[in-house]
Amino acid sequence: MACKRGALIVLEGVDKAGKTTQCKKLVQALEMSGRPAEMMRFPDRTTTIGQLISAYLEKKSNLEDHTVHLLFSANRWELVPLMKKKLEQGITLVVDRYAFSGVAFTSAKPGFHLDWCKNPEVGLPKPDLVMFLQLNPLEAAKRGQFGEERYENSDFQKRVQTRFEELRKDTTVNWKVIDASQSVEDVHMNIQDHSLNAINKAQDTNVGVLWQ
């Protein structure tokens, strides 16, 4: 490796947990401390595949459930070359949702098994750290109404939460659970500590392979 690689850091959690706010704050803090960092989010709605997903989420189109699962996965795979390039350049990637959201959301639908959902994600770059922003449904409800997009209702979100709990049992992934009911600043400090640790550990290792 020519320079020390960046870390792949993922934030996961149910809706309203504060993932996007915290991703932005983390990138800002890392940049200010002289560590190159960039934010990414999945789905990335800017690509051709991302636009199909976006129309589905906005209920402008209907897609068969297996098909949309594979599109979410393809949307990650199409960005893998770019992700690898940035990591090699020493840029830390702070990612708002990743394969874990993919598996948790689809497997919350009737008739979907976790293993089937994980399959297309096997082999993706493995995050050095996955932080799960934990917020109970009552706290989440206090943060305002759900929007109009698909999946944005509390029954479905509860099932998603259970699927995330299942995924967090996997010790091959470096999960950290963050109490998202704290103040934005306290959550940020917590996230920053874990991230600096992960960045230090990652720099002299190769990027891992997810679920393989």
Ligand code: NYM
């Ligand atoms: N979602 C997100 C999935 O169903 N599968 C995936 O692979 C990913 C990354 O899309 N409700 C769902 C979770 C969200 C929705 O995400 C859009 P966001 O962060 O609201 O743009």
